[in-house]
Amino acid sequence: MSVENLFEPLRLGAIQLRSRIVMAPMTRMRAGAGHAPTALNVEYYVQRASAGMIVTEGTAVSPQAQGFPNAPGIYTAAQIAGWRAIVEAVHARGGVIVLQIAHNGRNSHSSLLPDGVLPVAPSAVPPNIPAFTSESLPVPAEVPRALDAEEIPGIVAEFRQAAANAIEAGFDGIEIQAANGHLIEQFLENGVNLRADAYGGTKENRARLLFEIVAAVAAETGADRLGVRLSPFGRYAGIYDSNPLELFTYVVRELSARNIAYLHLIEARGSEIGLTDHLNNGTLNNAALFRPAFAGPLITAAAYTPESAAEALQLGYADAVAFGRSFVANPDLPERIRRNAPLTAFDRSTAYGGGAHGYTDYPTLAAGAGH
Ligand SMILES: Cc1cc2nc3c(=O)[nH]c(=O)nc-3n(C[C@H](O)[C@H](O)[C@H](O)COP(=O)(O)O)c2cc1C
Numbered sequence: 001m002s003v004e005n006l007f008e009p010l011r012l013g014a015i016q017l018r019s020r021i022v023m024a025p026m027t028r029m030r031a032g033a034g035h036a037p038t039a040l041n042v043e044y045y046v047q048r049a050s051a052g053m054i055v056t057e058g059t060a061v062s063p064q065a066q067g068f069p070n071a072p073g074i075y076t077a078a079q080i081a082g083w084r085a086i087v088e089a090v091h092a093r094g095g096v097i098v099l100q101i102a103h104n105g106r107n108s109h110s111s112l113l114p115d116g117v118l119p120v121a122p123s124a125v126p127p128n129i130p131a132f133t134s135e136s137l138p139v140p141a142e143v144p145r146a147l148d149a150e151e152i153p154g155i156v157a158e159f160r161q162a163a164a165n166a167i168e169a170g171f172d173g174i175e176i177q178a179a180n181g182h183l184i185e186q187f188l189e190n191g192v193n194l195r196a197d198a199y200g201g202t203k204e205n206r207a208r209l210l211f212e213i214v215a216a217v218a219a220e221t222g223a224d225r226l227g228v229r230l231s232p233f234g235r236y237a238g239i240y241d242s243n244p245l246e247l248f249t250y251v252v253r254e255l256s257a258r259n260i261a262y263l264h265l266i267e268a269r270g271s272e273i274g275l276t277d278h279l280n281n282g283t284l285n286n287a288a289l290f291r292p293a294f295a296g297p298l299i300t301a302a303a304y305t306p307e308s309a310a311e312a313l314q315l316g317y318a319d320a321v322a323f324g325r326s327f328v329a330n331p332d333l334p335e336r337i338r339r340n341a342p343l344t345a346f347d348r349s350t351a352y353g354g355g356a357h358g359y360t361d362y363p364t365l366a367a368g369a370g371h
Pocket of ligand 1: 025027177180302303323
């Protein structure tokens with residue numbers, strides 16, 4: 001099938017894209033001292049500046065929001081300066097880049113947190129996967145500390161400040177990480193949110209944190225520079241809800257009413273975090289399922305090939321497609337798609353942590369190859 005439709009321009013709110021090929025957000029755990037981006041990180045993103053839009057790796061809104069060793073933040077002057085160097089270099093290549101802001105909540109470990117405090121969560125329910133220490137060693141997950149209701153405005157304020165810092169760094173927009181079992185999704189889903197206060201119980205209460213964060217971030221960026229990522233039916237780290245269809249239909253409708261720039265949905269068919277090639281066949285098509293509930297542009301992600309991406313656009317399921325692992329392994333992915341060139345395979349062993357190897361040394365097509 002023709003992949004030409006992937007190269008049509010697209011507007012996401014106030015953000016103009018030259019193509020519909022988006023780079024998915026990917027944690028690579030290669031930030032420098034003080035969780036600040038480095039020159040190596042600049043090189044990685046610049047290599048991928050030909051994307052229609054880059055969504056950065058999940059970036060912590062505060063020290064307590066951290067969940068991985070050497071993951072970046074956006075809460076210190078050094079971090080803002082590091083990100084500004086990335087944004088300026090991507091813009092110099094004509095690229096577009098939005099910052100994914102995240103709070104890991106219970107998916108963290110005390111060794112990564114200030115003064116060794118426990119990870120926080122809506123309720124004291126641990127994830128069902130190992131945690132990683134500051135030394136990258138897998139250990140059993142800790143039981144998180146349930147947040148007091150009085151602490152929640154502080155978390156909303158952290159997201160707002162992160163958005164202000166991102167604007168200061170020059171980003172084209174913000175993506176709120178409400179997917180993949182992070183803090184916001186921990187609040188959304190009643191398998192792990194057991195609260196009895198205004199942030200638990202009904203779906204409206206469980207979605208309250210998300211919508212408070214959306215309002216706070218929009219106050220800094222404008223709703224037209226704000227995207228939200230969701231992973232309906234995802235089960236990462238043991239997250240689950242008793243009625244995901246009802247919950248996410250409500251959430252998507254409410255996001256639509258707020259006129260955000262875009263909705264970014266991960267398909268449950270693929271792995272939410274891209275760490276297996278196993279496909280859960282027979283799952284619902286989230287983009288097709290939730291599209292009628294969302295009036296604005298929709299980005300779909302997970303396990304797409306160039307052909308299946310073009311087909312998703314043609315069938316009207318989505319307006320753009322995010323590629324994760326294939327953008328890691330193919331810095332010039334749009335050019336390869338355009339030329340129908342072979343794609344380099346993703347090397348799982350170098351996904352997280354380390355240096356340039358598996359990060360900035362994936363090859364581009366030799367200039368003029370085949371001519
Ligand atoms: C190494 C790696 C890190 C990831 N980190 C994030 C992240 O920080 N935020 C996020 O929303 N998704 C993250 N993901 C999920 C990807 O954005 C994407 O949804 C997933 O890999 C499926 O797409 P793919 O099949 O094209 O790789 C990560 C995936 C990989 C492989």
